[in-house]
Amino acid sequence: MERSIVHIDMNTFFVSCERLTNSALNGIPLIIGGGERGVVASCSYEARRFGVRSAMPIHMAMKLCPQAKIMKGDMELYSKLSHDITEIIQEKAPVVEKASIDEFYLDITGMDKFHGSYKWTNELAQTVTKETGLPLTFALSINKTVSKIGTGEGKQKQNLEIPEHLVQSFLNPLSIQKIPMVGEKTFQLLSRIGIRKIETLSKMPCEVLQQMIGKNGSELWKKANGIDNNPVEPYTERKSISTEHTFSQDTIDMDRLKRVILGMVEKLAFQLRSEEWLTSTVTIKIRYANFDTETKQCRVQYTSADHILTKTVTDLFEKLYQRRMRLRLIGVRFSGLVRGTYQIDLFEDTQEMLALYQAMDRMKNRYGFDAVMRCAGASFKPNNKNEILKRKSE
Missing domain, CATH: 1.10.150.20 (5' to 3' exonuclease, C-terminal subdomain)
Known part of the structure; x- marks a missing residue:
């Protein structure tokens, strides 16, 4: 039987979402992206006529189309509308694969x-x-x-x-x-x-x-030659990714604790980008030597960038770890995940930062995660089977 496969693409999705909430944006050249040193996340057809394209540096886009309006973008709005679209399609179609947002x-x-x-x-x-x-x-x-x-x-x-x-x-x-x-x-x-x-x-x-x-x-x-036997993979919403590190000996060494945290964040952020996820909620978990367990979380703008997530997790850890007792376990969890094709936060990061992440990820994918790491987090290694299994099964 001849297969019938449909591909659906939402037209200039970010731009269309913004115009849905603000009709004054209709018909004008519109660019969604970061600041002056950022890159274009999306652009309207009116801007494309001047040569503006996604992933182009903002300063170059503005030279091509100086009359364009630049907006930072609202990933929370885009995620909500993407979820609404997904529900409509899943209700009617027998097999649905959500390839991106x-x-x-x-x-x-x-x-x-x-x-x-x-x-x-x-x-x-x-x-x-x-x-x-x-x-x-x-x-x-x-x-x-x-x-x-x-x-x-x-x-x-x-x-x-x-x-x-x-x-x-x-x-x-x-x-x-x-x-x-x-x-x-x-x-x-x-x-x-x-x-x-x-x-x-x-x-x-x-x-x-x-x-x-x-x-x-x-x-x-x-x-x-028009040959592609890859199946449509049924879509399931992933809820979170996380990892934990249990110390072989309870510790109060702050430098060591922060190095382990940085290593965990770097590994999880790389996993987000590899699987094309963005996270909106960050949680830190600590367990004291007496087995008391505490957690703290906060929301962030959708991202998968190490430098944003590292700062967030470090700030949460400093607010949470107040008792100065020895710790036996630290955990980091990213939740509120949404699919996206963008490997880092295009609304905040510069062109140079984008190039750096892409280069690092290429090396990690080719030679393994440990091929290139930040010095501060390089000491983090999974130290028990439970941790490795946890990370594989989530």
């Missing part, structure tokens, strides 16, 4: 027996827009790759349906940059040997691609 995959295979699949999807899209006031684009095809590419094209040509017999003719004239896994580095590498269109890439021997770009070569060749 503003995009979804749906597997509606077999539904064409009872409704036309495109008609059903169109009615769902109209329901989402009617109930939330937010615009969206969707594409329906045989797998996740083609439907996602279709959504990108649909923003210019409206919603698309791409049946199996039209997949290759749809893909062929497009730039290889339209394939989700093709970044700037891969594009430049392939461009140098004249491969710029998907049609050219699809006809290239798979073995040659593997020699050029490694193990991803085979996957890239499949996507260029």
Whole structure:
């Protein structure tokens, strides 16, 4: 049976959320992002006409479009509206994967027996827009790759349906940059040997691609040929991530305690970014030598950045640890999680900070977490099986 996979993308989601609460923002160039040294988190189509793009430095965006209005952004509002959209889709679709805060995959295979699949999807899209006031684009095809590419094209040509017999003719004239896994580095590498269109890439021997770009070569060749067997993964909301450290001997050494805290925060923050989560609630837990246990928590603006979370956890620890008795355990927990494609807080951090985090995360992913660490937290190591199991199972 031919699969029916839908990709839904909320159009300029952050911008649309802001306009929903303030109609005066309609029709004007709008940029959501940080301060003068920050980067663009999202921008309106009016700003895009001047060349403004996501992740562009704010100062560069303002040179391209000096009349644009800049807003800091409200992740709490975006998260709430994303949750509302998710509930509407999950109520109607049989299998839903929430790929990020503003995009979804749906597997509606077999539904064409009872409704036309495109008609059903169109009615769902109209329901989402009617109930939330937010615009969206969707594409329906045989797998996740083609439907996602279709959504990108649909923003210019409206919603698309791409049946199996039209997949290759749809893909062929497009730039290889339209394939989700093709970044700037891969594009430049392939461009140098004249491969710029998907049609050219699809006809290239798979073995040659593997020699050029490694193990991803085979996957890239499949996507260029419209092949993607990855399933739509049912969405479940993760509640929190946490870790605890039990000392082999009870301690009151403040320097050691803070080093352990920094190490735990760094590991958890890296996990947030790796799994594309943002946290809004931070909790610190301590257990004294007499087994008395105390906790303290606070809310933060949605983030996954070490420097923000480290300061928050350290401040909480200093407020909580007042009895000056020896401690046997420290725990850190991040909760109130939301999905997001942004690996750090684009509303607060500078372009330099963004580049630093991305470089560190690449090294950690390639060589292991311990490949690059802050000196202050480098002494933290899981010291018992219970801690390791806890972190794996949450």
